[in-house]
Amino acid sequence: MSRGRFGVHGGQYISETLMNELLNLEKQYNHFKEDSEFVEELNTLLKEYAGRPSLLYYAKRMTEDLGGAKIYLKREDLNHTGAHKINNVLGQCLLAKKMGKTRVIAETGAGQHGVATATAAALLGMECEVFMGEEDTKRQTLNVFRMELLGAKVHTVTTGSKVLKDAVNDAFREWISRVDDTHYVIGSTMGPHPFPTIVRDFQAVISEEIKEQIMEIEGKLPDMVIACVGGGSNAMGAFYNFLEDEEVQLIGVEAAGKGIDTEFHAATITKGELGIFHGMKSYFCQGNYGQISPVYSISAGLDYPGIGPEHAYLHDIGRAQYVSATDDEAVEAFEYLSRMEGIIPAIESSHAIAHAMKVAGDMDKDDVIVINVSGRGDKDVAAIARYKGVELYE
């Protein structure tokens, strides 16, 4: 059996050109994760640069308004660069540097992972090129400029459907062409082994902190953890340290776009089928004869036709449940949290909030829900305005 399996999922379905690099990456990662100097250096960066630990905030008004379970927000939006992405990026860039790489490349959808990678590259003095679909560069013009400001080159991807999937394709193409000095900082718990494991480990700090924080505040584990799922890194991070705690319900929320019964969604587990793509066996939105389907979501960060292999496995064994929220529900949640708690969440995270709004009211007042607010919504304000038909001049 090949390496890096989660049940039947995962594996290394990738060009021979990259195989030695992946084997070396695994070896180096296994070495450095036990290396006290590396761990110390990363922890210092997370604390002093990224601002960890992130807060676990009791959303009192939201709790009272929904009238059921107590709602806590894990504030990954307060991290430096405004999302959970920095956790993974600091880990991978530091690892790449230790491996002797001088250049990093990354794909980005909403731009959060690109901004985070550009940031870490600036911090560590590495060259950086970010691949971003042309459609997304239009949806997220500010993030494009932000990455350039940080010294990164933004590579506009004009192949295929010109969104996140195509940015991943072109980032792989670039890595195949230039693997010696370059590390591909994959932004989610996806791709060929060892990426799903490495990214999960670097994001697991989220659930590690949630566990400590909620035990201190509530003296018990949460009853439910809710996170949005595209590739699945913030959800994997929020779930990981609860996997053994069977009493904690884990809910991943996919993007239902205009509805899962339309062609315009990105609900991979809800609607997808088993397949092999981007280096991994997992569930994918695919059409006849195994062509990868174009997917859609208002959220560029969830606009991906696959899901990380560990999520696919957690779904198979029933350890986590995967549901979906539509664009309309996400926008409503975006506005709701902004008004109710004075926190503007990323449109991605708003999918998780939307699900909490559906279920919290029916839960017991002693129950505790933790929502992972994976990012802040400043980047989405213009897009939400457009969605609502408001004309803005940025």
Add this chain to the structure above:
Amino acid sequence: MSDKKNIKIADAFKDGKAFIGFLTAGDPTIEKTVKYVLAMEEAGCDLVEIGIPFSDPVAEGPVIQEANIRALSNNTNTDDVFEAIRQIREKSDVPLVFLTYINPVFYYGYDKFFKRCQELNVCGIISPDLPYDEKDEILEVTQKYGIDIISLIAPTSKERIQMIAREATGFIYVVSSLGVTGMRSEIRTDLESILSDIKEVTDVPAAVGFGINTPEQAENIAKVADGVIVGSAIVNIIAEHGENAREHLVNYVKSMKDTIL
């Protein structure tokens, strides 16, 4: 013509160096794919790789990416590709292999796919996203139907070369350069040392592909390898001449084949 004949990849290498051509099925149409494969054979092609179009050909450069888009935009599917091969087989015994990403094969069903390959005398499969380490994904089924998995060896394979070569069947596809498919002005990889590593452990023929475009390049490659693989340059001719590419293909294949004899 191919009644119960057992066409083998080895046939392509039996009279000296092999010229291996590639095209994407359905570009510009399935009908033309049949005609172009026959034309390439007539011009001296010893083996033809037929690409099954895929939405996300991650290992391809722009030329073959666009061929995939053209083929998919006229709705070419896996059954159409098999139908083209059925028609080719009415007239030709040229050894054929599929070049396909693994997902279309997985989706079609491994058993159904390779059974069909056997029925139509398709000798092998090259899958850019199925490295040695994941070969078990299809090995049992391909062996059941006698289909070769063509192993790829890259400039970065190093100590993996002999591990891969030892288990290789059909032919070995040596990737000439880092990067995706596409025409290159020069090839810098030390192919001689890769090929001599291969020859130490196997008699399976080794052909070199990626970036080969001109007769001069083909001639140099043929000095060290058992075969020369050309994809993007052929696809480029089809892109340029569309439905009227036959003559151009014949001339090009002849010019290449002549230099490697």
